[in-house]
Amino acid sequence: MWMGSRYYFYLILLNGFVNVLLFVPGILIDKRYDGALMAIIVAIPIGVTLIYLFVKLISHFPGEGLPEILDRVLPKKVTAMILIYLATAWFLAGAVTLLAFVMITNRYIDPDVDEKIIMLVFVLVVCYVMRMPSSSILYGLEILLAINLPFVAFILLKAVLNNQVHWDSIIEVGTHLFKMPSYELVATATFIFSGYLNLVIFHRVFGEGFAPKYLSIITLMGSMTLLSSFFVPIGFHGTMGVDDYTIPWVATAGAMRLEFFIVERVLYLFLLVYVMVALVSTMVHWNVALELIKSTLVLTNKDRHLKLWRWGIIGGFAAIMLAMEMVIGEPQVYGLARLFLNSRFATEFLIVGLLIYAVRRKKRHE
């Protein structure tokens, strides 16, 4: 049974949501006078083109993930090295999301609980789900997005239509358009579109007829998410003050008030939504990391005790995560996020390049 194409759309949507936790708005806002806006504008065509190319290329191999595709064209050792590198990157993505969210949970929901315990609970939930088959994870993703989308839309609408937004501040930042963006800014901004990368594993459940669909919706939603996650905090906190908040979107949710609702502070609605988004995003990323490592084991014929290995890998993930939580402080989480965002952008080109090579080889053989 192949999955419908819409599931790949959810993967992209998920990254659009989770960008707040990977400090994307913060990094962009920090450089709002030095090319962030241009980076956003450049990122939209780059991101959409990469989605199109990747999906078009990988659809030449129905039902196969990147490990199988690479195994056809590259020596086993090279493939194994690439896969291990990718697994590390995906693990890092999940790790940063969790670290950032534990930070937020600890600060805004319950400061009295030890961060390690919060992390342990999150890790347990994530580890329990991440070992499930890819299709189950995609079904779960659909349901969770369906639950959270109305809330996200509400918060976004509430923010954009708020009379506390100073449009002059937004326009002033808009006048800083003509600045050369750095590599880092473009890499950060394209994150919104890079959810398709999870297809390196999830493509295994997509069969014949998988094609780059919904590109216009993706372009529209991606640019709107990107522009609003950059501009709305500026509208709320001014061109200068916005820089002083550690996580601009938490401060923005904190600056909204619901007069006639069960809770008055939008912040708590925001946190509720992001508990789910953070956990699901980590599950997806770690599932990919786990599958990548498993494929490496199969490739190198070390798969005799695959079931044991699987638990070993999951246990390893959990252990590394807890160790990170103990060692790493807030500035390092920020640094890790930047490391991930920067390396991810280059990796996107690497993967697309490898796929082009694989498709050419395949065509030559036919």
Next chain:
Amino acid sequence: MSKRKLWIFFLIVILVTSGCGFKDIDKRSFVVSVGVDKGKKQKYKVTLKLAIPIGEPKSGEQKFQLISEEKDTIAEAVALMKSRVDKELDFGHTKAIVFGEKLVKEDMREVLDWFLRRRDIQLVAWLGAGKPDAYTVLSMKPKSERIPSNWLFLAFGNTGVESQYIVSIYLFDFYRHMTELGLDALLPVIEAKKEYLKIDTVDIFKDYRAALRLNTEETKNYRIVAEELSKLEIKVKDKNHEFIIYADRAKADYKIHTPKGGTPYLDMQVKINGVIEEKVQPTSHDKPIPLHEYERIANEVVEKNMLALLQKLQKHQVDPIGFGLRYRSRHWNNQNEWKEWKNIYPQLEFRVSVDVHLQSPGGIQ
């Protein structure tokens, strides 16, 4: 097998999450408002108003506890106060922060730091300057108030009274005004009278300190320019006529023009929609003057008032409306625009045109 696994998993979760982090509601003291004054011996005198929960808020009886402490930092003062209460202080419901009138005349950045850094203080708490001081404002127990500090919440929140003179400023909004280039901060002044509170003036800030206090009428005119105001009264008085307009809507738009070689000017259009609410000379049986005549008189008077306000702000070199920010946002030369504006503002000429539209003279001719 898998079911058993699931149970074990949930057991672990329950074991881990049943921490002691959560304190029951009867073991917490809710701080409803915070006051900061200039201390006598030390830097700050911090006052906390703690609500004491009672069974029936409808009975009209409210109880609160007021504690204050002097210390060089707010955090230390709060820590000291914690040693004087039996329950854990909870700032999650702090919705009003009052600074003493004398304190706001000094650099406010340092005072704000604690409030912005604390995770539990709402960014949507209302701010005000207390007259004669914050302690007195917090100690007030107005007769109509049923929940401690609710007077302030209703007045600022616009859910109760809607007054044309009350400017509401949230904590994050104040900080934005403080940091923004070309937009100066302001705080409503909360005056403690014998049995009630009065909020009808504002303090305008310059260089992080209160520099100018607008009077009641100026406060209203400021609100017309800075916000879109509804439900307000406008008094019109010239040599022969005196009447009050009730306006459902008053709104101002402005544009800054910098012609080459000429003096820069600000073009402001004020639109007011309303009816006549009261006439000082009662209707005589002479022929009443037509409605558009009233409109003409109102235009002139409102224009004069607006000009007076704008020129006063200009004279004191303060900019709470955000003319500077507007100038910055409409110019692309980001390097120099702020310097340019600093030169332009002192010589800026104001051109105000007012369009009062009166729908009817009211119930009588």
